[in-house]
Amino acid sequence: MAIPHFCALFSYLLLLTIMKGAINKNVGVDTMSVKNILEKRRSVRHYDSSYNISSEILTSLVESASKSPNGNNIQATRYLIIDDPDLRNLLMPIAFNQQQVTEASTLIVMLGDYQAFGKDNIIKIHEEGFQAGYFDESLRDYLANAAINYYENKSKEDLKLELTRDVSLASMSLILLANEAGFDTITMSGYDSKELKDILNISERYLDIMLIAIGKGTKAGHKTVRHNVSKVMYRNNII
Numbered sequence: 001m002a003i004p005h006f007c008a009l010f011s012y013l014l015l016l017t018i019m020k021g022a023i024n025k026n027v028g029v030d031t032m033s034v035k036n037i038l039e040k041r042r043s044v045r046h047y048d049s050s051y052n053i054s055s056e057i058l059t060s061l062v063e064s065a066s067k068s069p070n071g072n073n074i075q076a077t078r079y080l081i082i083d084d085p086d087l088r089n090l091l092m093p094i095a096f097n098q099q100q101v102t103e104a105s106t107l108i109v110m111l112g113d114y115q116a117f118g119k120d121n122i123i124k125i126h127e128e129g130f131q132a133g134y135f136d137e138s139l140r141d142y143l144a145n146a147a148i149n150y151y152e153n154k155s156k157e158d159l160k161l162e163l164t165r166d167v168s169l170a171s172m173s174l175i176l177l178a179n180e181a182g183f184d185t186i187t188m189s190g191y192d193s194k195e196l197k198d199i200l201n202i203s204e205r206y207l208d209i210m211l212i213a214i215g216k217g218t219k220a221g222h223k224t225v226r227h228n229v230s231k232v233m234y235r236n237n238i239i
């Protein structure tokens with residue numbers, strides 16, 4: 001009878017050890033908390049051009065970034081990966097010769113898709129949510145109609161702002177995810193939008209918001225200061 005008791009005790013102790021390991025591991029994750037990444041991240045402008053980010057890793061980063069909040073869940077953000085070296089060489093001069101355009105492992109053009117505001121897309125997305133069992137028919141119709149009505153009478157300028165919000169949130173997610181995965185990043189708006197669209201054959205259907213380069217840095221980004229929080233945080237009114 002003593003042997004089964006000993007086995008039970010042993011199993012119990014083993015379980016405790018495994019659980020303790022798991023808890024410690026979670027504590028370890030804290031070193032890569034969002035706060036930590038925000039404190040440590042720098043814009044990096046020099047990259048190891050021989051370093052390759054696998055397609056699987058890139059897909060996984062984009063897949064997670066696409067979980068970002070977005071207006072009415074119309075999912076208008078598009079990630080145009082530029083991995084053709086010839087295209088990157090063509091883009092460099094229209095981006096003030098910023099060397100990260102050609103040096104970084106990957107260059108992503110962050111785009112907003114105006115077609116996402118269309119009725120077809122809105123109905124399709126809400127139908128998918130219904131089919132997945134996330135809401136019932138009446139909520140599906142309510143949400144879809146609310147979104148259609150919301151965008152219906154908006155000007156092109158308003159829609160541009162909607163795309164800018166959505167794509168910017170997804171961009172920040174991508175930057176955080178890439179840094180969490182051990183890469184360096186830089187955001188760029190320093191490029192000629194018209195020339196970029198011409199070179200990449202991007203139609204008026206899309207609004208280009210920014211470029212994000214991701215890779216392994218060879219030189220740390222210089223440190224930057226931020227305003228004291230008292231200068232940026234207000235309560236109830238701002239003058």
Ligand SMILES: Cc1cc2nc3c(=O)[nH]c(=O)nc-3n(C[C@H](O)[C@H](O)[C@H](O)COP(=O)(O)O)c2cc1C
Nearest residue numbers: 041042043045098187188189190191210221222224
């Ligand atoms: C929308 C946007 C556009 C930017 N464009 C450029 C750019 O074209 N070239 C560049 O070297 N840095 C660019 N940056 C990086 C900023 O200069 C940088 O974020 C800022 O100086 C703060 O430095 P840090 O990112 O290292 O904290 C851009 C950043 C943002 C958010």
